[in-house]
Amino acid sequence: MKKISISSVILFLLLISNSIQGQNDKCFICHESIGDNASVLFKKDIHFQKNISCSGCHGGNNQSDDMEVAMNPRNGYLGVPKGDQISERCIKCHSNSETMRKYGSKLPTNQIEQIKNSVHWQRSTKGTEHIVQCTTCHNAHGIVSVKNPASPVYSLNIPKTCSTCHNSAVFMHSYNPSLPVDQYQKYITSVHGKLILKGDSKAADCSDCHGAHDIRKATDVKSKVYPTNIPATCSVCHSNTAYMKSYKIPTDQFDKFSISVHGKALLEKNDLNAPACNSCHGNHGATPPGVESISKVCGTCHVLNAELFSGSPHKQAFDKKKYPECETCHKYHDIVTASNELLGVSKDAVCSKCHSEKENRKGYYIGMKMRSLIDSLDAEIKTANALVNDAEQKGMEISDAKFKLRDANQAKLETKTMVHSVDFEKFKEIVSGKGLKTTNSIKDEASAAIDNFYFRRYGLLVSVLIMSILAIALYFYIKSIERGKKKIK
Numbered sequence: 001m002k003k004i005s006i007s008s009v010i011l012f013l014l015l016i017s018n019s020i021q022g023q024n025d026k027c028f029i030c031h032e033s034i035g036d037n038a039s040v041l042f043k044k045d046i047h048f049q050k051n052i053s054c055s056g057c058h059g060g061n062n063q064s065d066d067m068e069v070a071m072n073p074r075n076g077y078l079g080v081p082k083g084d085q086i087s088e089r090c091i092k093c094h095s096n097s098e099t100m101r102k103y104g105s106k107l108p109t110n111q112i113e114q115i116k117n118s119v120h121w122q123r124s125t126k127g128t129e130h131i132v133q134c135t136t137c138h139n140a141h142g143i144v145s146v147k148n149p150a151s152p153v154y155s156l157n158i159p160k161t162c163s164t165c166h167n168s169a170v171f172m173h174s175y176n177p178s179l180p181v182d183q184y185q186k187y188i189t190s191v192h193g194k195l196i197l198k199g200d201s202k203a204a205d206c207s208d209c210h211g212a213h214d215i216r217k218a219t220d221v222k223s224k225v226y227p228t229n230i231p232a233t234c235s236v237c238h239s240n241t242a243y244m245k246s247y248k249i250p251t252d253q254f255d256k257f258s259i260s261v262h263g264k265a266l267l268e269k270n271d272l273n274a275p276a277c278n279s280c281h282g283n284h285g286a287t288p289p290g291v292e293s294i295s296k297v298c299g300t301c302h303v304l305n306a307e308l309f310s311g312s313p314h315k316q317a318f319d320k321k322k323y324p325e326c327e328t329c330h331k332y333h334d335i336v337t338a339s340n341e342l343l344g345v346s347k348d349a350v351c352s353k354c355h356s357e358k359e360n361r362k363g364y365y366i367g368m369k370m371r372s373l374i375d376s377l378d379a380e381i382k383t384a385n386a387l388v389n390d391a392e393q394k395g396m397e398i399s400d401a402k403f404k405l406r407d408a409n410q411a412k413l414e415t416k417t418m419v420h421s422v423d424f425e426k427f428k429e430i431v432s433g434k435g436l437k438t439t440n441s442i443k444d445e446a447s448a449a450i451d452n453f454y455f456r457r458y459g460l461l462v463s464v465l466i467m468s469i470l471a472i473a474l475y476f477y478i479k480s481i482e483r484g485k486k487k488i489k
């Protein structure tokens with residue numbers, strides 16, 4: 001008996017609470033009886049559920065069932081808002097934390113502040129009305145929580161919502177003729193886009209990469225997609241092991257990238273020539289670069305390396321065996337500064353991964369010979385450098401040799417690049433023809449300068465010595481003459 005009464009009381013209360021909504025809102029009651037679109041949509045509106053009246057946005061007296069009274073400007077009726085008036089109505093509540101708290105809401109109240117900093121607010125029609133208002137992305141009636149799958153800004157719906165404008169060449173080009181309008185087309189071919197189309201809301205939508213209210217131009221340093229900010233933007237998901245658990249991919253991309261030669265250049269030195277995640281994965285087509293396209297991606301910046309590789313016997317061999325081109329020897333997220341250790345047939349060298357004395361022998365011997373040549377060039381540069389420093393410290397004029405040291409170092413860099421041809425003759429030509437020839441001439445010049453220094457220093461000593469000896473000899477000679485004179489006397 002008791003049990004039944006408790007559950008029926010709950011049911012009764014629920015029924016009452018449902019019918020309370022809109023019960024006192026005379027605007028809603030009259031409009032619902034007319035059956036207009038606004039009131040039909042309003043029934044599922046989150047504002048309706050919070051007992052907010054039509055007058056919350058339109059003003060007027062919601063206690064009168066007389067249309068003339070209810071919708072009278074003297075009673076605060078504002079009519080249908082247009083342009084910037086729309087957002088002004090919304091932010092009356094949404095930028096006032098006290099009002100929002102009265103409704104029991106803990107939502108942020110910074111939307112308008114953020115929108116005012118966005119690229120969208122910078123654009124206006126007829127100079128006054130900004131092109132986006134709150135209703136552009138949230139609708140005016142039938143607004144639901146952003147976590148509700150019916151919301152236009154629910155993750156799965158965002159790409160369509162943004163694309164109503166961004167897909168329209170006519171509309172977009174009237175504001176910015178140089179802005180591409182292919183983001184959606186590219187996006188739906190990406191791993192992210194395909195998952196979103198399949199209903200997986202965990203994949204990145206437009207707002208995950210660009211923000212919601214604070215969307216900025218990609219060239220704005222505060223944009224989430226400004227090169228130095230991109231790794232952090234992607235890593236919100238890709239470094240979150242719990243979030244990515246259901247996918248079978250690693251979550252170490254950011255960790256590896258941030259200590260790589262590229263990551264250090266981008267994040268520590270702010271070097272915008274270094275790649276961010278999107279340089280290799282694309283902006284909207286975010287996919288891992290396929291086996292054949294990796295060298296193309298790397299080759300957009302490392303042009304010479306890619307050219308030499310393409311002309312080498314490795315090109316065909318790698319293609320046939322489906323080895324990724326650059327990644328096979330350098331890896332990809334954790335690429336480090338290339339050192340001579342990579343070259344040759346030692347344990348850490350890359351050549352020995354595929355070449356040995358038994359297998360693919362020619363590459364083995366060439367790797368070995370290249371390494372020994374490049375080591376000797378390094379040693380010669382070191383010696384030449386030491387000689388130049390020595391001569392300089394001794395105060396000798398050596399600027400010409402010093403200048404040539406730069407040529408030698410340049411030859412060393414060229415040598416490292418020439419490795420990619422795996423053509424021993426060309427490699428040797430640079431090491432010997434350019435590198436060793438230069439170091440030899442530096443060594444000659446520096447040695448000559450040093451000899452010169454010693455010649456001058458010891459030359460002086462010797463002449464002082466000779467002069468002293470002469471002086472002493474002269475002294476004794478004069479003495480002996482004086483002594484002879486005395487004897488004669």
Ligand code: HEC
Pocket residue numbers: 026027028030031034054055058059060061062064065066067070071079080
């Ligand atoms: C007794 C019925 C009635 C009540 C009460 C009423 N309305 Fe209306 N309202 C109408 C009718 C009918 C129209 C259409 C009249 C027209 O097209 O001129 C209308 C039109 C509107 C419009 C559109 C005006 C336009 O310019 O297109 C808005 C907005 C509106 N009402 C809001 C409200 C609000 C807010 C309240 C309460 C403060 C309210 N109404 C109360 C009947 C009512």
Ligand code: HEC
Pocket residue numbers: 027028031036037038039042047052053054055056057058080081082086089135140141
């Ligand atoms: C959350 C704010 C808000 C509330 C609450 C609201 N409206 Fe509106 N209404 C708007 C805005 C904004 C427009 C301007 C049209 C637009 O931007 O699409 C509008 C436009 C209208 C129009 C013009 C025609 C149309 O449909 O666009 C009518 C009629 C209307 N509202 C009636 C109502 C009625 C009736 C209610 C209550 C049942 C109501 N509105 C509640 C914000 C609101």
Ligand code: HEC
Pocket residue numbers: 087090091094107108111112115120132133134135136137138146153158207211212213
């Ligand atoms: C360019 C589209 C766009 C415009 C314009 C826009 N919003 Fe949003 N809004 C979004 C998106 C997308 C989200 C969802 C963010 C998320 O899922 O984290 C959102 C979320 C919200 C939320 C939920 C809480 C929060 O801040 O995340 C509120 C409230 C909100 N918007 C209000 C507004 C108001 C008020 C305006 C006008 C001043 C406005 N929005 C203008 C796209 C927009």
Ligand code: HEC
Pocket residue numbers: 046047050052056057086087089090091092093094100103104105106107134135138139140143144145146147
């Ligand atoms: C009278 C005050 C008031 C006005 C005016 C108002 N809102 Fe709200 N809005 C609220 C309250 C209260 C909530 C519920 C907040 C909650 O559940 O935490 C809400 C919720 C929302 C949400 C859902 C946020 C979420 O994800 O939980 C959106 C979106 C939203 N409003 C947009 C708008 C837009 C757009 C306008 C103008 C057309 C507008 N609001 C006008 C008070 C208002």
Ligand code: HEC
Pocket residue numbers: 119120122123131132136158161162163164165166172175176179206207210211212215216217218219
């Ligand atoms: C009402 C139409 C409209 C909607 C809806 C819209 N945008 Fe835009 N957006 C524009 C216009 C117009 C520009 C160009 C402004 C300029 O170049 O000054 C722009 C610019 C941008 C830019 C800057 C591009 C650059 O120059 O680097 C980004 C990013 C962007 N929008 C993303 C979004 C996202 C994400 C959404 C959805 C949440 C969205 N937009 C919704 C009209 C819209």
Ligand code: HEC
Pocket residue numbers: 158159160162163166179180183184187192204205206207208209210218225226227230278282283284286
């Ligand atoms: C995975 C992250 C990501 C997603 C998802 C994403 N973008 Fe982008 N978006 C970028 C990056 C990165 C850039 C380019 C930055 C640069 O040029 O340096 C960009 C650039 C833009 C631009 C500037 C013009 C251009 O094409 O370069 C617009 C506009 C834009 N995005 C809109 C969108 C829209 C609309 C969506 C959803 C359909 C979307 N983006 C989804 C990352 C993303």
Ligand code: HEC
Pocket residue numbers: 191192195202203204205208209230233234235236237238247248249277278281286287288
């Ligand atoms: C909102 C979370 C989120 C953000 C932000 C995000 N991603 Fe993703 N990304 C995912 C999910 C989920 C997958 C699906 C993983 C899968 O299916 O293997 C994915 C897949 C990928 C893949 C394909 C991986 C594979 O081999 O299947 C690449 C590449 C990728 N993302 C790059 C990026 C880049 C670059 C950025 C930043 C510009 C980025 N993502 C931002 C969630 C995100």
Ligand code: HEC
Pocket residue numbers: 231234235238249250253254257262275276277278279280281288289290291294324327332333
């Ligand atoms: C220098 C180019 C480059 C940069 C920069 C780069 N990636 Fe990658 N990424 C690759 C290559 C190459 C692959 C592997 C392709 C393959 O083997 O199929 C890959 C694979 C991935 C994958 C698939 C899973 C995996 O780890 O193999 C994800 C996810 C990913 N990258 C995200 C990122 C994120 C996030 C960043 C930025 C922090 C980033 N990438 C920076 C080149 C790059």
Ligand code: HEC
Pocket residue numbers: 261262265271273274275276279280294297298299300301302326327330331332335336337338339
């Ligand atoms: C957006 C241009 C860009 C892309 C794409 C790019 N790199 Fe780089 N890379 C750089 C820059 C710039 C540096 C120099 C960083 C520094 O040392 O400050 C560099 C450095 C390197 C180094 C170290 C060079 C040295 O002197 O030791 C290697 C190795 C390397 N990249 C390999 C790759 C590979 C492999 C890929 C493709 C998976 C790739 N890079 C993609 C720009 C790029």
Ligand code: HEC
Pocket residue numbers: 295298299302305306307309314325326327328329330338339340341342343344350374413416417418419420
């Ligand atoms: C067969 C292995 C191998 C492949 C494949 C390979 N590299 Fe290398 N790479 C090396 C070795 C070994 C060195 C280091 C030479 C040294 O420092 O002695 C090097 C050095 C470099 C350097 C630093 C020297 C320089 O030229 O500035 C860059 C950058 C580089 N590689 C980029 C690439 C790119 C881009 C690709 C793909 C087109 C690629 N590598 C493919 C083995 C390889």
Ligand code: HEC
Pocket residue numbers: 313314317318323328329342343344350351352353354355360361362363364366367370419422423
């Ligand atoms: C991922 C495996 C792999 C790596 C790493 C690799 N090679 Fe090769 N290399 C091959 C294959 C496969 C061939 C073609 C088979 C052959 O001709 O021996 C080849 C061919 C060659 C050739 C041409 C041989 C001929 O017969 O004309 C030379 C030279 C060579 N490699 C040198 C090197 C050097 C030097 C390195 C280290 C910088 C290196 N390779 C690293 C797989 C590799």
